[in-house]
Amino acid sequence: MAVRGGFCLYRRKKYKEVKEPWEKPYDPFRFSYKSLYKATRGFNNECRVGEVLYKGTLPNLGDITVKRVSHDAEQGMKQLVAEVAYMGSLQHKNLVPLLGYCRRKDAVLLVSKYMEGGSLDQYLFHSDKPPLSWPQRVAVLRDIASALCYLHAGASHVVLHRNIKASNVMLDGDLQGFLGDFWMSSFRNRGSTFTALGGSIGYIAFEQILTGTSTRTDVYAFGAFMLEVTCGRRPFDPEMPVEKRHLVKWVCDCWREGSLVDAVDTRLSGEFLPEEVEMVLKLGLLCTSTVPDSRPTMEQVVRYLNMHQRLPDFSPDTPGIGVPTVT
Template sequence: MAQRFYLLLLLLIFLVNLICFSSQQDLSFVFNGFNQDQAGDELLLDGFARIQSPERVLQLTDGTTQQKGHAFFNRPFDFGSASSQSLSFFTQFVCALVPKPGFYGGHGIAFVLSSAHNLKKAYASSYLGLFNRSTNGSPSSHVLAVELDTVQSAETDDMDNNHVGIDENRIQSVVSASASYYSDREGKNISLILLSGDPIQVWVDYEDTLLNVTLAPLRNQKPSKPLLSRTINLTAIFPDRKAFVGFSAATGSSISNQYILGWSFSRSRRLLKSLDISELSTVPLFTEQKRKRSPLLIVLLVILTLVVIGGLGGYYLYRRKKYAEVREPWEKEYGPLRYSYESLYKATKGFNKDGRLGKGGFGEVYKGSLPLVGDIAVKRLSHNAEQGMKQFVAEVVTMGSLQHKNLVPLLGYCRRKGELLLVSKYMEGGSVDQYLFNGDKPPLSWSQRLAILRDIASALCYLHTGASQVVLHRDIKASNVMFDDHGANLSATAAVGTIGYMALELISTGTSTKTDVYAFGAFMLEVTCGRRPFDPEMPVEKRHLVKWVCECWRKHSLVDAIDTRLRDKFTLGEVEMVLKLGLLCTSIIPESRPNMEKVMQYINRDQALPDFSPDTPGIGVSTPMVMGIPGLAITSTSVTSSASVPLVSPPSTNNSMFISHTILNGDGR
């Protein structure tokens, strides 16, 4: 008998423990609205958090600053032992974030799992009432939160001011997304404004380590696709396998009313009770109270208004002076090609030094970006005299009208007092000389070099003969030939001239198409030989490239002049033709040089080179080093008696134009 009683007692104890264990494991509740009798006993509230009657809503904060509120269910969610069934929980709640009229909203709310329900040491700003500086990021915090954040903070790396995120022991989200919900009918995500004051449904499902967060407007069914999904090891965050569930909110320096209208929670998806939307209260709104304004307040408002008007007037005058331009009636016909100084100032971020591409006697060049245009280069040129400005602007416009597949014209200009700005397309691929002389760049193959020479020749031929007026380039060299961003095109502009590229007659007769041909010949030798036309570091006999190539030809060893990096990967006939053509173009006798039309025929193998030798007069003679030549200032120069040369050159400045696969880029850069 005693044995039976003992067995019965053990069975009774087992059943009691089983019931208690089951009640812990199957924590499940639903609040279709909140009332003081039921929710007041089952919720642990601190901070501002309170149950508002008769609205039957849980209010976490109100319209005051530096405020926080917490609400947790009074019993912890017990995960059970490691050997028990798989860990999971499911919850649905309806919230509303109501902005105060005339103010920007608070820092949002968070659904929280926390090892402790007492978060009184958390800050009332920046951390959603979850952390302070010492606990943020600490593994000992034991907090998992789903945040609905309405403030973008650089400190917390927020993506925007209307996002949902998952936080593990720190306010910086491990994953986040702009607030939206998936529309099964439209098959796409639709944005939600968290701080609209409208009720929003939120589902948080955790099963088999996968945490899903789903949002939807109040009357919608639960979408088939979640907004966020993240694998979470819940037992790593909560090693004691217990956590309180609830909500946290804060206002910081921004304020709003933050409400929970209903809440359902269960460990089992099957046992989760859906909220009855019809039983939920409407969202309480802010009520404006009319207050009688005192005379002192009115006086202060008047003074403040006058101060604001004065400040705005001062700002207007400052802005007007800052973006002031020089405009004259004759410029009206060039309106479409004129840029405002304000647009260029903003495009270059105030001509920020970090965007400066080059600096020299001509001025400075800055990189910028314009809507619908893309990346640009803005050249700032200083000038004091207005004489010739009308002609110069007309030449800028003419340059903009040039049409050629290898020509990128100037986009436009802007004028200020004492300053001229030229706008052109930006080329970011680097110059040819970087590929020839910079070890960081891969060497150019022979086919690439030949293509560059053909493109430059084509562009120069067009400038000399194809345009409505003859255009001189004036400074063709490798450092002025720029690759574009695809590495296939190039650009260049004109400048005063460079030793090794300058024909001797520049001293007496000035620039002409023949001086451009001379410079192109030197450029051909430079590209083929991988050497600069004049290199003072070389031995005396090799210092002048024109003379050295001619000497190699005289010794029947032209191949010795070829860039050794080509490693025999070239067509000997093509290379010899290019070197001989380079020598012909650099003849010291201008009349012996072919024009660019002939150069095009020779380089494209449409016509054989004329018969000449290393001993032909004028061939292989290097020009003397001439610096500071008077009369080499870039101005409009007549090439023929009837055609003026439209150059981009204001008084006492360098000209500039752009050419592409090969584009001509000057200013010595």
């Protein structure tokens, strides 16, 4: 009996979750730790697909990913769980579906749909994946622009992604693009500004340090992302020569010298439409303007990328164009 009792106690501790009364409304978005443990074979290293990311399989849902996010502040936890539930309710064909969450000790486990194509940065920066063609890259840019436009203008609350970059863009088996990694996202009422700093070096607008995030800082990050996808280079690379270190500045310099297409990823081997490439690069520069009011909205970006609207007239010498941020 003692052995059996000890085994039962071990099992309870093994699958123990944190669940509080205020979480009751979020039960439809909650997964049991036991189900996630079994789905990932005990969070086996063979199921690890990232530093804190595991692949698993659940009955009726198929392949999933489970991401561990450290979080131990009670008030912050309530906000995070509320955001997870809201993000799970968002419906757009180019958002990675966030399926729910589980709480265990000082961490939250976020459950999302597994994307078999992996992350976009693997195709841009790793030799084990074939480089994407120009039509494939443009299609992904349109996919992510559409998703971000929905977050800014189509959802019931404005959602700020705050961390747009190639490693947070996922691809399915058909190489369709999906915007993911919503644990850094924040939703707010229209017209307000979120004050916490988010994002990665090279994607952060200058004013974000001073005034916080907004839809315009997301647009800045998307502009840096467009240049990243087109040029096959990260927005900031300290290993590059000084004149090429900041991608925004280097692309603008190429334009000023009359050789904008020279900034294109050499792995494309010249197989692209020059006028389309120039439009995307110029749009990337417009989105990364250091003058926030000069940046287009994501609704305008979608129209530009789909050739439904022409870019406004501006040049490499227009104030705010091609100026790298200090970060």
